[in-house]
Amino acid sequence: MGPFLQYTVIGLTVGSFYALVALGYTIVYGIIRLINFAQGDLSMVGAFIGWTLLVSLGLEHLPLFLAIVVAFVVPMLGTAIVNLGILQFAYKPLLNRSLLAILITALGMSLVLQNGSELIWGPAIEAYPPNLLPAEGMFLGPVHVTYVQIALVVVSLLLMGGLVAFVQGTTLGTAMRALAVDHDAARLMGINVNQVIRLAFVLGAMLAAASGVMLGLYYVQIQFTMGFLLGLRAFTAAVLGGIGNIPGAMAGGMLIGLLEAYTTGYLSGKWEDVIVFGVLITVLVVKPTGLFGERVAERM
Amino acid sequence: MAVLEVRDLHVFYGNIEALKGISLQADAGQIVAILGGNGAGKTTTLRTISGLLRPRSGSITCNGKSLVGLSAHGIVAMGISHVPEGRRIFNVLTVEENLNLGGYLIRSDRAMVQQRKGAIYALFPRLLERRMQLAGTLSGGEQQMLAIGRAIMSDPKVLMLDEPSLGLAPILARSVLRTVREIADRGTTVLLVEQNARQALTIAQRAYVIEVGRIVLEGEASELAKDERVQKAYLGGFEAVSSASPEP
Ligand SMILES: Nc1ncnc2c1ncn2[C@@H]1O[C@H](COP(=O)(O)OP(=O)(O)OP(=O)(O)O)[C@@H](O)[C@H]1O
Ligand SMILES: [Mg+2]
Numbered sequence: 001m002g003p004f005l006q007y008t009v010i011g012l013t014v015g016s017f018y019a020l021v022a023l024g025y026t027i028v029y030g031i032i033r034l035i036n037f038a039q040g041d042l043s044m045v046g047a048f049i050g051w052t053l054l055v056s057l058g059l060e061h062l063p064l065f066l067a068i069v070v071a072f073v074v075p076m077l078g079t080a081i082v083n084l085g086i087l088q089f090a091y092k093p094l095l096n097r098s099l100l101a102i103l104i105t106a107l108g109m110s111l112v113l114q115n116g117s118e119l120i121w122g123p124a125i126e127a128y129p130p131n132l133l134p135a136e137g138m139f140l141g142p143v144h145v146t147y148v149q150i151a152l153v154v155v156s157l158l159l160m161g162g163l164v165a166f167v168q169g170t171t172l173g174t175a176m177r178a179l180a181v182d183h184d185a186a187r188l189m190g191i192n193v194n195q196v197i198r199l200a201f202v203l204g205a206m207l208a209a210a211s212g213v214m215l216g217l218y219y220v221q222i223q224f225t226m227g228f229l230l231g232l233r234a235f236t237a238a239v240l241g242g243i244g245n246i247p248g249a250m251a252g253g254m255l256i257g258l259l260e261a262y263t264t265g266y267l268s269g270k271w272e273d274v275i276v277f278g279v280l281i282t283v284l285v286v287k288p289t290g291l292f293g294e295r296v297a298e299r300m
Numbered sequence: 301m302a303v304l305e306v307r308d309l310h311v312f313y314g315n316i317e318a319l320k321g322i323s324l325q326a327d328a329g330q331i332v333a334i335l336g337g338n339g340a341g342k343t344t345t346l347r348t349i350s351g352l353l354r355p356r357s358g359s360i361t362c363n364g365k366s367l368v369g370l371s372a373h374g375i376v377a378m379g380i381s382h383v384p385e386g387r388r389i390f391n392v393l394t395v396e397e398n399l400n401l402g403g404y405l406i407r408s409d410r411a412m413v414q415q416r417k418g419a420i421y422a423l424f425p426r427l428l429e430r431r432m433q434l435a436g437t438l439s440g441g442e443q444q445m446l447a448i449g450r451a452i453m454s455d456p457k458v459l460m461l462d463e464p465s466l467g468l469a470p471i472l473a474r475s476v477l478r479t480v481r482e483i484a485d486r487g488t489t490v491l492l493v494e495q496n497a498r499q500a501l502t503i504a505q506r507a508y509v510i511e512v513g514r515i516v517l518e519g520e521a522s523e524l525a526k527d528e529r530v531q532k533a534y535l536g537g538f539e540a541v542s543s544a545s546p547e548p
Contacts, residue, residue: 174393184352188382193373
């Protein structure tokens with residue numbers, strides 16, 4: 001029982017990172033039916049901007065709270081600008097073209113971000129300040145939970161809660177959901193469709209960047225290739241939850257995180273990807289609309 | 301003065317010319333009916349006015365200001381609202397959310413949004429009862445009420461309706477058209493596309509008849525209702541039908 005609960009804690013922590021990236025996939029897909037394969041790499045870019053601030057620019061020596069706030073906010077803004085650039089220059093000209101053209105472009109953008117980051121930050125593995133956050137934790141029964149784990153999960157949940165409140169509770173958020181159904185009808189409401197698409201790209205990038213910084217804080221090591229597997233796992237999470245479905249992306253992220261933690265715990269880390277992508281293929285074959293996919297089916 | 305004026309509008313789908321020089325105008329508070337058979341170009345006309353389609357040539361003005369080249373959302377902001385063919389309500393949103401989106405452009409003025417929603421619920425009490433229900437679960441008639449309510453949330457100068465009575469039982473169709481009359485009586489100019497020519501002509505002041513992309517007849521609604529060609533083509537014997545159903 002002890003190990004199981006311990007793996008569960010790890011799974012939920014990692015799962016919350018996947019959930020954030022998966023939300024980016026899902027928000028953008030919901031609006032323009034585009035799988036933004038650069039999503040995981042946006043997370044990597046966020047991680048590097050955060051690293052630059054904390055390590056290169058020495059923010060780690062500031063008071064902890066201030067350092068952390070800046071290390072989240074600036075990468076979120078920076079990555080949002082990167083994603084807007086991708087939208088404007090790569091996707092926008094293709095939006096009315098074939099799906100295949102957009103899909104290949106999205107894969108290309110993933111590579112552009114990876115290689116661009118390699119040029120800027122180099123190919124070496126960099127390290128977040130390992131002692132920035134307290135290493136202590138506490139025992140919940142037999143399970144040891146670090147304060148960092150708690151903090152990361154709480155921040156993720158706050159971000160997700162904020163997103164849900166925005167999408168469900170504001171007229172702008174309602175406009176995002178309306179776009180998922182009918183672009184022309186949305187235009188007739190006076191909605192500036194391009195503006196709402198940009199908003200989706202900004203939100204997706206901000207969530208990805210936040211997860212990137214969290215990954216840096218949690219695992220310490222970052223590298224320009226880290227977004228690739230992260231993106232694929234988060235994509236699996238989004239598909240698992242029913243792509244286009246916001247609560248689905250969150251649940252999917254948590255499920256993939258748990259699956260990964262149990263696999264690593266009970267089998268071996270080597271099996272992680274086999275299991276995770278086995279799930280992706282199974283879902284695609286057996287229930288392509290995902291576990292919570294009714295709403296996508298409704299829209300198709 | 302004409303609130304809405306369209307001159308010599310030419311619209312193409314690829315190489316196919318769907319509108320071959322349409323001109324029409326609507327004055328303040330008037331209901332102007334556009335009649336015509338399937339594929340005549342009625343929907344194309346409305347979609348071009350609301351900016352969903354771009355004309356190849358021709359002019360569209362609202363109170364003297366040109367609408368050509370504006371984005372669809374910009375045209376809504378100019379005071380033109382369009383209830384599209386097939387209603388196109390947002391099925392996965394609630395009735396209330398659909399209305400909120402109708403007030404998208406005034407969303408920062410919450411009091412105004414509330415006030416207009418109140419007015420629409422007064423006009424369509426059925427919507428008030430169902431405000432938290434998903435729009436997709438409404439009956440056809442209720443969906444049409446919602447589509448109209450959503451379109452007048454922006455308090456438009458011009459309301460364009462594309463076959464609002466389509467698919468409704470005769471009683472409901474009449475009640476929808478009566479509501480359109482009420483909306484026009486409050487000063488909104490209405491452009492009404494209808495297959496239901498008989499009823500459209502009873503509530504309209506002016507009417508145009510379109511055939512394959514051209515206006516073939518225009519004039520006072522009451523005159524057109526008596527026109528032999530209109531009776532033959534669109535009314536199926538106007539007198540006979542009108543005496544069979546007790547229309548006020
Ligand atoms: N998206 C499109 N692509 C190509 N041609 C189109 C398109 N939409 C309409 N058309 C053509 O343009 C012409 C006018 O169509 P439109 O929909 O405006 O007619 P309508 O008068 O609204 O007919 P209905 O009463 O059937 O709704 C028709 O010949 C139609 O086939
Ligand atoms: Mg039509």
